Amino acid sequence: MRRILVVDDEQIVRDLTVQVLERAGYDVLSVACPKRALELVDTEDVDLVVSDVVMPGLSGVELLDEIRERRPGLPVVLMTGGSPEPERTTRALQLGASGIVYKPFSHAELCGAVEAALGV
């Protein structure tokens, strides 16, 4: 079973994302803090990271940058509210984000982005 790490400081979004991905058949870990996510990337067997973009401390794009240094092949899908940060989205694509989903997304859109990133 593929294992996905969900990173979002908003609990309601995090919980929802976890439920959708679990229902789709994935094993899901979740954290609110992006720095904690980096620890898990180092220590856990994770196949994909799904992360919010706007988070305190470390943005999703900065998290992606760190992950690229630690585990270059690990796919990362970013979830964004979109409008205030088009530059961040552009930067994320330059850094090799595997996918970007714009909130509010449907379950099918999230699962589609995850499947595409995993090559399922």
Next chain:
Amino acid sequence: MNDVARRTTDDRHLETLGRLTRGALHEIANPLLALVGSAELALAEVEPGSKLHARLDTVRATGLEIAQIVRALQAFVRKRNEPSRPLSLTEAAEEAAALVGLVNSAPDIDVAARTEANPSVYEPPGAVARALVELLLDGLATAQGGDVVELVVREEGLDGVVALAGVGDGVVALAGVGELRLPKVDA
């Protein structure tokens, strides 16, 4: 206050409104995601055909309608700093008509795009989108119930043209009044 000062104040007010709207769109996205996503999860746990299922479906469908507006506005905002690139004027006109159609508060006035040709131009997407939306909003301001306000895409010599037009009593005067004219490039 003279006209110039009033225009400057209006411009600043609109700029501030734009910044507030960008923030609001972002802040709406998470609760809307929670609303629609939770309804979608709950629907799978409730007996189809029950009253609760129908109510949850209403919540989900209504949330999706709002989400459609939010996403269309987000897409419009995302274009604002994009550099010039080849653009299909037909696609730009269709996107503008879809956006204005979503936020059109007069349900008896239709908004549409019609294509007589499909010229490509090399322009900043945000500036083109803004110009087309403004054309349509100008059209809506003149239109009456039952009218159709539309953007017509065509080619004239070396130019791609998107002209404001319409069908109905209120929009007859629109023909030839407003248009966006840009030099064509090879697609």
